[in-house]
Amino acid sequence: MYQNVLDLHSYWAFGVLGLLLIAAINALSGLGSKRAFTPRDRQISMVALIFSHIQLVVGIILVIVNPQLEIAKVAGMGGVMKDPHLRLIFVEHPLINIIAITLITIGWSKHKKTAEDAKKFKSIGYMYAIALVLLLSRIPWGQWFS
Numbered sequence: 001m002y003q004n005v006l007d008l009h010s011y012w013a014f015g016v017l018g019l020l021l022i023a024a025i026n027a028l029s030g031l032g033s034k035r036a037f038t039p040r041d042r043q044i045s046m047v048a049l050i051f052s053h054i055q056l057v058v059g060i061i062l063v064i065v066n067p068q069l070e071i072a073k074v075a076g077m078g079g080v081m082k083d084p085h086l087r088l089i090f091v092e093h094p095l096i097n098i099i100a101i102t103l104i105t106i107g108w109s110k111h112k113k114t115a116e117d118a119k120k121f122k123s124i125g126y127m128y129a130i131a132l133v134l135l136l137s138r139i140p141w142g143q144w145f146s
């Protein structure tokens with residue numbers, strides 16, 4: 001169970017990061033070129049949003065089924081914070097990524113509330129780009145590619 005969820009989370013991450021990059025670049029280039037916001041722009045941003053939400057659900061399941069959760073429980077909050085690996089996977093990575101996915105959701109919601117094309121591009125472009133930087137800052141890179 002744990003291994004399957006970890007594999008899914010691990011491969012899905014490529015999709016999330018790739019789609020966020022594409023959506024952010026697409027929105028920022030749309031903003032820069034002052035072009036109209038089209039249904040295709042909406043689709044790209046929506047697919048990135050959906051992928052990130054699915055990753056959030058898979059991530060929560062991964063915490064629940066994680067065998068290292070027992071070690072974390074025994075260590076307690078103080079012990080987890082003193083251990084760089086446990087702190088990364090149970091505190092920093094989930095917390096920062098939930099904040100990032102919240103920003104993606106805010107960017108998406110704000111674009112729907114305005115009729116101005118430039119503002120649509122701005123809310124998606126800025127929010128998705130900030131979220132991407134946050135996600136990249138807390139990926140457990142060492143174990144992802146090992």
Ligand code: HEM
Pocket residue numbers: 006009010013016017052055056058059060062063066068089090093094097098101135139140143144145
């Ligand atoms: C878009 C958001 C996210 C991305 C791109 C992402 C990406 C990743 C990646 C690449 C790994 C390493 C996988 C591996 O070792 O093969 C990982 C591990 C992990 N993620 Fe996420 N993650 C995201 C959100 C979350 C969230 C929201 C949670 C929890 C609420 C979470 C929980 C975990 C846990 C617990 C691990 C460590 C698993 C282990 O080593 O046993 N992730 N994540």
